[in-house]
Amino acid sequence: MSNGFEARAAGLACPLPIEEEAVVQMAHGGGGRKTAQLIERVFLPAFRSDALEQLGDGAVLTVGNERLAFTTDTFVVQPPFFPGGDIGSLAVHGTANDLAMCGAEPLGFSVGLVLEEGFAIADLRRIVASIAAASARVGAPVVTGDTKVVDRGKGDGIYVNTSAIGRVRAGVTVAPDRAASGDAILVSGPVGDHGIAVMAARNGIALETQLQSDSAPVQLLVRALLEAVPETKVLRDPTRGGLATALCEIAAASRVSMRIDEAAVPVRSEVRGACELLGFDPLYVACEGRFLAIVPAAAVERALAALQALPEGAGARRIGTVTDGDAGRVLLRTRIGSHRRLERLSGEQLPRIC
Amino acid sequence: MCLAVPGRVIAIEGEGEFRTARVDFGGVAREASLAFVQEAAINDFVLVHVGFAIARVDEEAARQTFEALRAIGELDGALEDDPDASR
Amino acid sequence: MRHVDEYRDPEAIQVMLRRIASTITRPWTLMEVCGGQTHAILKFGLDELLPALIRLIHGPGCPVCVTPLEQIDRALAIATTPGVIFCSFGDMLRVPGSHSDLLVAKARGADVRIVYSPLDAVDIARRTPSQRVVFFAVGFETTAPANAMAVCAAARAGLRNFSVLVAHVLVPPAVDALLSAPGCEIQGLLAPGHVCVVTGWRDYEALAARHRLPIVVTGFEPLDLLRGVHAAVAQLERGDARVENQYERAAAADGNPAAQRVVNEVFVVCDRKWRGLGEIPASGYALAPAYTAFDAERVFGLGDLHVEEPTECRSGLVLQGRLRPTDCPHFGRRCTPDHPLGATMVSSEGACAAYFHYGRGAAAAA
Numbered sequence: 001m002s003n004g005f006e007a008r009a010a011g012l013a014c015p016l017p018i019e020e021e022a023v024v025q026m027a028h029g030g031g032g033r034k035t036a037q038l039i040e041r042v043f044l045p046a047f048r049s050d051a052l053e054q055l056g057d058g059a060v061l062t063v064g065n066e067r068l069a070f071t072t073d074t075f076v077v078q079p080p081f082f083p084g085g086d087i088g089s090l091a092v093h094g095t096a097n098d099l100a101m102c103g104a105e106p107l108g109f110s111v112g113l114v115l116e117e118g119f120a121i122a123d124l125r126r127i128v129a130s131i132a133a134a135s136a137r138v139g140a141p142v143v144t145g146d147t148k149v150v151d152r153g154k155g156d157g158i159y160v161n162t163s164a165i166g167r168v169r170a171g172v173t174v175a176p177d178r179a180a181s182g183d184a185i186l187v188s189g190p191v192g193d194h195g196i197a198v199m200a201a202r203n204g205i206a207l208e209t210q211l212q213s214d215s216a217p218v219q220l221l222v223r224a225l226l227e228a229v230p231e232t233k234v235l236r237d238p239t240r241g242g243l244a245t246a247l248c249e250i251a252a253a254s255r256v257s258m259r260i261d262e263a264a265v266p267v268r269s270e271v272r273g274a275c276e277l278l279g280f281d282p283l284y285v286a287c288e289g290r291f292l293a294i295v296p297a298a299a300v301e302r303a304l305a306a307l308q309a310l311p312e313g314a315g316a317r318r319i320g321t322v323t324d325g326d327a328g329r330v331l332l333r334t335r336i337g338s339h340r341r342l343e344r345l346s347g348e349q350l351p352r353i354c
Numbered sequence: 355m356c357l358a359v360p361g362r363v364i365a366i367e368g369e370g371e372f373r374t375a376r377v378d379f380g381g382v383a384r385e386a387s388l389a390f391v392q393e394a395a396i397n398d399f400v401l402v403h404v405g406f407a408i409a410r411v412d413e414e415a416a417r418q419t420f421e422a423l424r425a426i427g428e429l430d431g432a433l434e435d436d437p438d439a440s441r
Numbered sequence: 442m443r444h445v446d447e448y449r450d451p452e453a454i455q456v457m458l459r460r461i462a463s464t465i466t467r468p469w470t471l472m473e474v475c476g477g478q479t480h481a482i483l484k485f486g487l488d489e490l491l492p493a494l495i496r497l498i499h500g501p502g503c504p505v506c507v508t509p510l511e512q513i514d515r516a517l518a519i520a521t522t523p524g525v526i527f528c529s530f531g532d533m534l535r536v537p538g539s540h541s542d543l544l545v546a547k548a549r550g551a552d553v554r555i556v557y558s559p560l561d562a563v564d565i566a567r568r569t570p571s572q573r574v575v576f577f578a579v580g581f582e583t584t585a586p587a588n589a590m591a592v593c594a595a596a597r598a599g600l601r602n603f604s605v606l607v608a609h610v611l612v613p614p615a616v617d618a619l620l621s622a623p624g625c626e627i628q629g630l631l632a633p634g635h636v637c638v639v640t641g642w643r644d645y646e647a648l649a650a651r652h653r654l655p656i657v658v659t660g661f662e663p664l665d666l667l668r669g670v671h672a673a674v675a676q677l678e679r680g681d682a683r684v685e686n687q688y689e690r691a692a693a694a695d696g697n698p699a700a701q702r703v704v705n706e707v708f709v710v711c712d713r714k715w716r717g718l719g720e721i722p723a724s725g726y727a728l729a730p731a732y733t734a735f736d737a738e739r740v741f742g743l744g745d746l747h748v749e750e751p752t753e754c755r756s757g758l759v760l761q762g763r764l765r766p767t768d769c770p771h772f773g774r775r776c777t778p779d780h781p782l783g784a785t786m787v788s789s790e791g792a793c794a795a796y797f798h799y800g801r802g803a804a805a806a807a
Contacts, residue, residue, distance in 0.1 A: 023545065023548045023549060024548065025544055025545065025548045026544065026547070026548065027544070033778075033779055034779065037779070196382075200382070205555075205557050206384065206385070206557075207382050207383070207384055208376070208382070208383040208384065209381060209382045209383065210381070211381070211382070268381070269380040269381045269442070270380060270381030270382045272380050272442060273361075273378075273379035273380030273381055273382040273442060274379070274382040276359045276379060276380070276442060276445065277359050277361075277379050277382065277384065277402070278557070279357050334484075334485055334486055335449055335451060336449060336450075336451045336454045336485055336486070336490070336663055337451055337454070337455075337490070338485060338486025338487070338489050338490050339486055339489070340483070340484065340486050340799045340800055341799065341800020342800070343797070343798055343800060350531030350532055350534060350535070350555065351530070351531040351532075351555060351557055352357060352530070352531055352532040353356060353357055353403070353404055353504075353530045353531075353532060353579075353580060353584060354356055354357055354475075354476045354477050354480075354502075354503055354504065354505060354532060356475070356477060356580065356581060356583035356584060356633070356635040356636070357477055358583070358635045358638070359445075360442075360443065360444035360445060362443070371590070371593075371703075379442065380442040387560070387587075387590065389590060389699065389703075390586060390697050390699045390700040390703075391697075391699075392699065399443065399444055401635070401638065401691055403583055403584065403587065403635065404530070404557065404558045404559065404584060404587045405557060405558025405559075405560055405561075405587065406558070406586065406587040406590070408583065408586070408635065408638050408639055408697060408700060409638045409691045409692075409697060411444055411690050411691060412689065412690045412691070413690070415689040415690040416444065416447075416689075416690040418689070419668075419689065419690065420447065420453070423453055423456055423457070426456055426460060427452070427453075427456040430456060430459055430460075
């Protein structure tokens with residue numbers, strides 16, 4: 001597929017914002033196509049490694065007879081406190097979840113903080129307590145850390161980076177390129193809660209809702225799933241860019257097509273309501289504490305039973321099937337029986353009036 | 355144009371062009387101005403566009419739409435049962 | 442969701458599809474004016490479900506797409522002025538001007554903020570009296586009442602630091618221009634339901650008579666659109682050419698008088714340039730004399746500005762309904778949402794962006 005460089009090279013005048021490639025934009029952090037471009041054009045050429053090029057949620061490294069998963073994640077969420085969690089619990093759950101997506105459980109966390117001058121110590125204590133509670137919940141301690149302070153005005157209060165290593169469960173190999181035709185696609189619960197809950201807490205778009213972020217450790221759910229179905233092929237948590245983007249990425253990595261049944265994708269009523277109001281598509285709204293799993297068709301019953309046995313997995317559903325076809329093609333069967341192709345999110349979803 | 359979403363009025367405050375409502379959209383609520391639909395009452399449905407109600411949803415009209423549809427549907431069903439009917 | 446889900450019911454959809462199939466005997470070309478309707482058609486795959494005899498052309502119903510380059514450039518000039526908070530609806534942020542867009546300006550440090558309602562911008566002005574707050578008043582007749590109320594609210598509060606950059610456009614003059622253009626193939630029109638909720642449909646009666654075509658006031662849900670299509674096709678088959686309302690639960694013939702009153706107080710009709718369509722007389726709103734203190738163009742001294750539209754982008758033809766997005770040679774190649782050549786690809790309501798996002802044409806094969 002061509003890109004903006006070609007248009008400029010051809011010397012054509014067009015209203016393409018030329019500075020686009022020279023500065024980082026919010027869209028680069030959106031998790032969709034622009035993020036992918038940044039990775040492809042800036043990071044991958046500089047950092048070369050087999051482990052990195054897999055582009056999984058974490059890297060799997062072989063140490064002797066063991067496989068270790070290693071992951072890092074940085075959290076910049078605004079506001080730092082939102083219904084259902086805060087930046088601290090999010091940071092621990094998010095990183096633990098990334099390890100879970102590799103089939104691993106954490107051995108220990110690092111926590112790196114960037115604090116803005118003037119940030120309330122009382123708020124810092126709350127967040128630190130939250131980190132401690134979350135790490136206890138996932139069963140691994142914070143073993144190392146770092147703190148930096150930046151001038152007032154140079155940081156959004158607090159940024160948190162967490163990293164973790166863990167052992168990959170024996171007999172389990174999950175990777176984004178393992179989906180195969182005939183496999184079933186499952187989701188562990190309703191999508192979009194987190195993105196809408198965070199937005200509801202933002203001043204810019206005032207929404208009243210009881211909706212909580214779904215930020216939660218998926219560890220127990222993944223453990224249950226992998227015990228029942230060690231042959232699970234792919235795990236992915238649809239954070240930025242939402243479910244649709246995650247599906248497109250996996251379909252591309254595995255060089256398969258997918259068929260998704262819109263009516264089968266669980267979405268809470270409040271998330272639908274907020275999406276209708278803002279003109280958002282729930283399939284592209286960020287989730288935390290959710291994951292999609294791709295398992296062989298023969299294992300679907302076992303997989304759903306294992307997930308639904310836990311309270312946080314009550315909403316687990318099968319949403320589609322992996323099929324033969326063009327690599328990366330994800331087809332959605334709409335509620336009314338028509339079909340449309342799902343693309344990766346471009347930039348961020350912006351509230352619209354039209 | 356234009357994104358206007360139907361929601362249920364669950365609370366009302368103020369008078370005249372300062373009249374506002376809390377409107378529920380499937381479990382998510384937002385304040386909306388009733389300046390243009392001052393006659394809206396609790397439990398009415400209104401169409402909200404950029405924070406303003408622009409119309410009351412006429413539930414009777416909506417009901418009639420579906421009644422007509424049902425009638426057509428039954429007619430279709432009857433036609434399908436009748437092998438001699440031409441389309 | 443009540444009053445939403447019923448209009449997406451698969452069985453009801455099937456009933457209408459069968460109805461349309463049994464009514465139609467010849468090919469007909471229809472235009473849906475509104476960008477929101479275009480989106481619904483593509484999102485729900487209605488164009489694939491409808492009989493092949495029906496050709497749907499997507500009209501210029503996207504106020505974001507038709508905002509002229511000059512206005513975007515003015516917005517950028519204002520947004521990058523120190524001490525300014527520039528407020529806008531979300532969908533305007535990605536629209537390219539001559540050299541840049543508001544998102545890039547934001548990335549470079551301009552205080553650009555997304556608001557859901559124009560009243561939020563007035564609130565910001567109230568809370569930050571030391572800064573000048575400007576709101577980008579874009580939209581069709583549907584949004585004009587809200588924008589007008591924001592100006593009234595600012596006037597009532599005596600705010601000296603609030604102004605609006607007006608880029609309002611009116612539907613009937615644009616439709617008239619399209620229908621009058623030689624080579625126009627539109628035989629029936631689906632009129633924008635929410636515009637008509639505000640304005641009523643009297644203006645469309647004159648259009649139906651002058652151009653002798655059926656005009657059906659249509660809503661935005663799949664069932665609404667199919668009912669609109671069916672009504673238009675039924676009229677065409679009968680040889681009728683009148684205005685009909687298929688959005689009975691919301692639209693009335695005379696529209697919303699309270700909304701119209703405030704619009705007529707704050708705005709006056711003026712000539713307006715439409716991106717891709719050129720200047721159309723009496724097709725826009727400007728602030729009425731009593732409210733010129735709130736005119737951002739005056740406040741920031743951005744008087745005459747003329748920008749030539751680049752010839753390469755064919756947005757204009759798409760907006761006129763004379764070019765299908767997928768027939769444009771740049772679609773999916775040099776022009777995608779990531780690097781758009783024109784507004785119809787940038788704006789999420791633009792026909793080209795909708796085609797791309799919902800997987801039609803070249804993009805689907807890429």
